[in-house]
Amino acid sequence: MTTDLDALEAGVADLLSDLCTPERLAAVEGDLDRQLWEALESAELTRVGVPEEAGGSGGSLAESAVVLRLAGERAASLPLAETSMIVGPVLAAAGLAVPDGPLTVGLGEVTAQRSAEGWRVRGLLRRVPYGGLADTVAGMATTADGRLIFRVPTSATKVVAGRNVAGEPRDDIAVDIDLPPTSVAAVPEDAEREIRLRGALSRAVLVAGAAQAALDLSVRYAQERMQFGRPIAAFQAVQQHIAGLAAEAAAARAAADAAVRVCGHGFGSAAAGLAVAAAKARTAQAAGTVAAIAHQVHGAIGMTQEHPLRFTTTRLWAWRSEWGGERQWTQHIANVAVSLDDQDLWPMLVGM
Amino acid sequence: MTRQALVPPIAEVPPEVEQLRVEVRTFLAGELSGGRFTPRCDAWLAGWDEEFSRALARRGWIGMTLPPEYGGHGRSTLERFAVTEELLAAGAPVAAHWIADRQMGPSLLRFGTDQQKQRFLPAIARGECFFGIGMSEPDAGSDLASVRMRASGGDGGWILDGTKVWTSGAHHAHALVVLARTEAVDPDNRHGGLSQFIVMTDSPGLTINPIRLLTGEHHFNEVVFDGVVVPDELVLGTIGNGWQQVTSELAFERSGPERILSTYPLLAHVVACVRLSGDGSHHPQMGALLARLWTLRQMSLAIASSLGGGVAADVPAALVKDLGTRFESEVIELARLVLDVEPDPTSTDPGARLLAQAELHAPGFTIRGGTNEILRGVVARAVGLR
Numbered sequence: 001m002t003t004d005l006d007a008l009e010a011g012v013a014d015l016l017s018d019l020c021t022p023e024r025l026a027a028v029e030g031d032l033d034r035q036l037w038e039a040l041e042s043a044e045l046t047r048v049g050v051p052e053e054a055g056g057s058g059g060s061l062a063e064s065a066v067v068l069r070l071a072g073e074r075a076a077s078l079p080l081a082e083t084s085m086i087v088g089p090v091l092a093a094a095g096l097a098v099p100d101g102p103l104t105v106g107l108g109e110v111t112a113q114r115s116a117e118g119w120r121v122r123g124l125l126r127r128v129p130y131g132g133l134a135d136t137v138a139g140m141a142t143t144a145d146g147r148l149i150f151r152v153p154t155s156a157t158k159v160v161a162g163r164n165v166a167g168e169p170r171d172d173i174a175v176d177i178d179l180p181p182t183s184v185a186a187v188p189e190d191a192e193r194e195i196r197l198r199g200a201l202s203r204a205v206l207v208a209g210a211a212q213a214a215l216d217l218s219v220r221y222a223q224e225r226m227q228f229g230r231p232i233a234a235f236q237a238v239q240q241h242i243a244g245l246a247a248e249a250a251a252a253r254a255a256a257d258a259a260v261r262v263c264g265h266g267f268g269s270a271a272a273g274l275a276v277a278a279a280k281a282r283t284a285q286a287a288g289t290v291a292a293i294a295h296q297v298h299g300a301i302g303m304t305q306e307h308p309l310r311f312t313t314t315r316l317w318a319w320r321s322e323w324g325g326e327r328q329w330t331q332h333i334a335n336v337a338v339s340l341d342d343q344d345l346w347p348m349l350v351g352m
Numbered sequence: 353m354t355r356q357a358l359v360p361p362i363a364e365v366p367p368e369v370e371q372l373r374v375e376v377r378t379f380l381a382g383e384l385s386g387g388r389f390t391p392r393c394d395a396w397l398a399g400w401d402e403e404f405s406r407a408l409a410r411r412g413w414i415g416m417t418l419p420p421e422y423g424g425h426g427r428s429t430l431e432r433f434a435v436t437e438e439l440l441a442a443g444a445p446v447a448a449h450w451i452a453d454r455q456m457g458p459s460l461l462r463f464g465t466d467q468q469k470q471r472f473l474p475a476i477a478r479g480e481c482f483f484g485i486g487m488s489e490p491d492a493g494s495d496l497a498s499v500r501m502r503a504s505g506g507d508g509g510w511i512l513d514g515t516k517v518w519t520s521g522a523h524h525a526h527a528l529v530v531l532a533r534t535e536a537v538d539p540d541n542r543h544g545g546l547s548q549f550i551v552m553t554d555s556p557g558l559t560i561n562p563i564r565l566l567t568g569e570h571h572f573n574e575v576v577f578d579g580v581v582v583p584d585e586l587v588l589g590t591i592g593n594g595w596q597q598v599t600s601e602l603a604f605e606r607s608g609p610e611r612i613l614s615t616y617p618l619l620a621h622v623v624a625c626v627r628l629s630g631d632g633s634h635h636p637q638m639g640a641l642l643a644r645l646w647t648l649r650q651m652s653l654a655i656a657s658s659l660g661g662g663v664a665a666d667v668p669a670a671l672v673k674d675l676g677t678r679f680e681s682e683v684i685e686l687a688r689l690v691l692d693v694e695p696d697p698t699s700t701d702p703g704a705r706l707l708a709q710a711e712l713h714a715p716g717f718t719i720r721g722g723t724n725e726i727l728r729g730v731v732a733r734a735v736g737l738r
Contacts, residue, residue, distance in 0.1 A: 219735050233737040236729075243728030246735055247671045250358035251647050257362045258650035274646070281643035330639030337623050337642055338632035343381075345623055346441045349646055352370045 005066055012070045015043060020074035022308035030167045032133035033077040037102055040067075040080070047098055049084045054092030055099070061085070065205045065260040069253075072209030072319070075311040077168065079104040079130040081202035087138045087149075090195055094149050094185035101135030103151070104128055105195065106173060112141035112148050118181045119143075121150055124174050127322070131171030132159035139175065140192050147191060150184045152177055164322070166314035194267045199323035200280040201259055206319045207283040208256040211249035213312045214294040218242055221298050238297060245293040252286035255279040262351070271351050274336060281329040284320035291316045359668045362650055363657030369434045376438040379411060383444070391443030391617045391702075393709040396610045397520060397571055397716070399445025406479040408439075408446075414453050415477030418461060423474030429660030433653060437609040443617035447521060447571075450610075452476045452483040456529060458604060463589030463597055468550070472527070486516035486530035486551070486575055487598065494726045496531075497542040497595065501577065503532035503549060508584050510534075510549060512577040518720075522560050522573040527552050530577075531594050546594035550586040557581070567697065567712050599666075605721050607655040607669035612648045612676040614717055615683040618706040619645070622683075622690050625703065641679070641686050648676050667734040670727040677717040677724060684710050 019036045028036075040046045049064030050056020064084045071080050079102050082088075087105035088098045110123030125131070125139045131154065138151040158174040222233035222242060232238045259279035263272045291313040295302045302309040320326070337345055383389055383404070392399060408414050416432040418424020439446050457476050460469055475481035492498045501514030512532055522528060528551045535545030551558065557580040563572040589597045619641065626632050651672045655665045687707050693699075695708035718724045732738050 215735065219737060222737060239732035239737050240725065240728045242735065242737060243674070243731035246358060246731050247675050247728075250668070250671045251644075251651065251675055253357070254359045254362065254651045254654065255643075255647040257359075258647070261362050261364065277639075278643040278646035281640055282647045285640065285644070326640065327636055330636040330643060331633070333639035333642045333646075334626070334632055334635040335639075337638065338627040338635075340627075342620070342624050342627075343377075345620055346438075347373075347377075349642065350373070350437070350649065352373060 005062060008063055009066050009070065011043075012045060012067050015039060015045075016070055016074040016076065020076055022311070025075055025077070025308065025311050028077050030163070030169065031077060032079070032102060032130045032169070036076055037078055040078070041100075046080060046102075047084055047088055050088040050098050051092050054088075055097050056084075056088060056092065061264045062260055065256070068202060068205045069209035069212075069256070072206030072315070073213045075210070075213070075315055078102065079134050081199075081206060082129055082134075085202045085205075086195060086198040090187070090191060090198070091138055091149060091151060091185075094187050094191070096149070096151060096183070096185050099136050099151065102130060102133070103136045103138060104130050104134040104154075105138045105199075106131065107140065107192065107195065108172075110139055110141040110175060112143045112150070112184070115178050117178050119148065119150070119179050119184045120177070121152070121179050121184070122176045124172060126172050127162065127170045128173050130169045131173045132161060133169055137173055139173075140187070140195070147187050147189060148184050149187045149191060150179055152179060152183065164318035166311075166318040168315075168318065190268065193273075196323065197263070197267045197272065197276045200329065201256075201263060201276050203319045203323050204252075204256040204259060204276070204279040204283040207287050207316060208249075208252040210312050210316050210319065211252045211283075211286055211290045214290045214309075214316065215242070215245055215249045217309055217312065218245060218294045218297040221302075225299075232297075241293050241297060245290055245297075248286040248289045248293075252283040252290070255282040255286075270336070274333065274348065275351075277329040277332045277336075280324060281326055281333065284326045284329070287316040287320035358671060359651050360654045360658035360663065360665060362654050363430065365430060365434075365653070366428075369428070369430050372431055373434050373438055375411075376413070376435050380438065380442045380444060383407070384442070389443075389445050391706075392445075393443065393617055393706055394614045394713040394716075395443050395617075396440060396446050396450050396614070397713070398447060398569065398709070399443075400447040400521060400524060400571075401445035402448045402479070402482075402524075404445050405449040405482075408449070409477060409479030413439075414449050414479050415457050415473065418457050418473055418477055422461070422469050423477040424457070425477070429656050430653075433609065433656040437613065437649075440609050440613040441616050441620075448482050448524065449476070449479055451485055451521065451525075452481060454604065454608065455485065455601065456483040459529065459588070459597070459601055462600075463548070465585070467585060468588070472550075481527065482521065482525045484519045484522040484525040484528045484553075484573070484575075486519050486522075486528045488516065488518045490515060490517055494723055496598075497546070499531055499533060499546065501530065501532040503534050503547060503582070505534070510582045510584070510587070512549065512551065512580040512582055514577050516575045516577070517563060517572070519573045519575050520571050522553065522575050523562065523570070525553055528575065529588060531598055534591050534594075543595035545592060546598075547591045548588040548594045548597055549582045550588055551577075551580060551582055552586075555580045555582070565712070602722070603655065603659055603665045603669040606673040606727070607652055607659075607665065609649070609652055611673045611721070612645065612652060612679060614677075614680045614713070615710045616645075618687050618710045619683045621703055621706055622687050625691060635690070637686055637689060641682060644675075644679050644682070648672065648679055652676070667731060670722070670730040673721060674724045674727045674731070680710075680717045681714045684714055
């Protein structure tokens with residue numbers, strides 16, 4: 001299993017390194033990188049977490065996390081998290097096919113009523129990643145009887161453009177459309193919870209990848225940058241800083257990997273909820289420290305538009321706040337902790 | 353630039369390990385209700401209770417990973433990890449057997465002669481043989497290779513002269529494992545010429561003096577060797593190979609749950625107080641610390657699993673000790689935000705007492721077992737900075 005993941009990692013890293021150069025990242029900034037998407041699609045890497053019968057590659061959550069972490073590391077401009085990890089698998093579980101092309105997802109206030117053709121779906125999805133640029137957007141709607149999941153071509157929606165601090169599109173999408181039954185499916189009450197958990201997990205995984213990139217960039221810069229006649233890597237003060245960055249990057253990776261492992265058994269359990277909360281909170285803590293140290297090591301040049309460090313650090317700042325920031329997830333953990341009897345706190349932390 | 357993962361893959365824990373946790377919890381609940389221990393912070397340094405150690409031994413929870421032919425129990429690294437974690441989380445007094453169980457059992461198994469294994473391992477597993485570590489010296493702390501303790505070879509034995517410091521529990525222990533110079537320092541190979549010896553604490557010429565903590569507690573000792581004779585059969589491993597032997601065990605010493613859980617009894621008390629207050633809605637800091645703990649455990653577990661599989665993990669262990677020991681101190685700051693108590697080591701209020709224990713022991717967390725600065729140096733080297 002580990003060997004398979006290693007092989008997958010090597011393959012994806014190869015593919016991304018050719019297409020995620022600093023020049024290309026700058027060229028596609030604020031856009032959806034269609035060329036990279038096509039490359040990943042032909043390698044069957046855009047829907048790794050989606051079952052084959054729904055149009056995916058039928059991979060495990062762990063495999064989909066490997067691809068996503070590397071996409072985060074290379075600052076890829078795509079709704080890969082949304083397609084492969086967040087909503088693709090939920091659409092499939094609801095019995096809907098996952099369409100070709102970039103698929104994204106948002107939550108918001110949406111209602112659905114039965115119509116002659118199927119369903120009339122109305123409302124607003126907020127902060128939808130690459131909302132106006134993806135081919136399809138999925139969301140959840142409330143009906144008189146329960147909850148639905150739906151998908152709709154983005155061209156049939158109204159888009160109000162927004163951005164995160166990395167310049168990635170985070171658009172509000174207004175929906176007011178009749179959808180056929182093939183685009184709509186009833187979902188269990190906890191489907192929204194699962195989407196939120198998948199969303200938070202995806203950001204934990206992305207941050208883990210970006211933290212690794214910040215470490216690599218900082219090490220390389222410290223080795224190359226000469227001051228006082230030596231590379232700054234020779235200074236203990238710099239070494240200690242970067243070791244602290246490495247520790248945070250390691251913690252982010254461990255937290256994300258552990259949550260992926262727990263959620264590989266399903267998102268329905270309390271343990272899965274805690275794992276995602278802990279991973280999202282811990283990676284968010286790491287993101288701030290990692291970005292701060294990386295910038296300190298790079299000095300003034302790291303703050304400029306010409307330097308590629310910003311592709312990574314702005315994403316660390318953006319992703320740590322998406323799908324619930326630290327306040328939300330740390331409070332979730334605190335709430336769980338105080339809901340338990342004294343003797344049950346430790347078993348909760350160790351997962352049994 | 354190295355691109356090996358900073359932490360080994362996350363371990364999947366077999367069900368029998370989880371069953372073991374239930375057994376340990378049941379035992380601990382009984383000991384606690386029977387008044388046989390009071391939970392405390394840093395109990396793996398401060399909780400010396402030989403009767404408690406023997407009670408653990410009777411249940412097979414000391415020397416767990418040693419093979420049965422040496423009195424051990426043939427259990428896995430992950431099973432030992434689970435038991436250790438449960439004991440530390442409960443603040444149980446585990447100091448007496450700690451070094452013997454964590455350090456000496458594995459070390460003897462790896463480097464010891466069959467005679468040494470027969471002599472010490474069954475006694476360790478019975479909770480009847482306790483060890484101390486003689487590594488640091490007055491002038492050799494972080495720079496361990498500068499140890500000056502001399503071991504001179506003679507007829508069938510060695511004569512040790514010098515002074516060791518910070519030897520926890522030496523005043524109770526039966527034996528010490530001592531790092532000494534068997535050859536003069538070679539400036540081109542400072543790590544050469546070092547050897548390990550097992551020294552019985554009742555050896556003539558050996559004097560043990562207390563080095564009291566700032567609280568007055570007596571855990572550490574200075575151990576003075578004045579012509580102490582050590583027979584050949586108590587040389588541990590190979591003469592001249594001491595550095596490799598010592599450093600090969602560091603990952604076990606640095607990544608274990610004791611580098612994370614020294615203040616867990618205080619953290620559990622804080623959570624209980626928030627629960628009792630009926631207002632859990634303003635404690636994101638508490639949730640943040642629990643997220644750190646949750647993650648640290650996963651890291652420590654991953655390393656234990658990796659070491660159990662024979663994979664070296666020096667760098668991950670250094671990372672975990674750096675993060676874990678800082679977490680241990682952060683718990684104090686949370687407790688001060690939440691608990692409205694003045695710390696008092698003599699108080700009957702557990703909050704005041706646990707906070708006092710944690711505060712007074714905290715400076716040691718980031719020093720013992722390799723200072724965090726040294727550990728960051730290890731990490732810096734691993735990522736290619738030195």
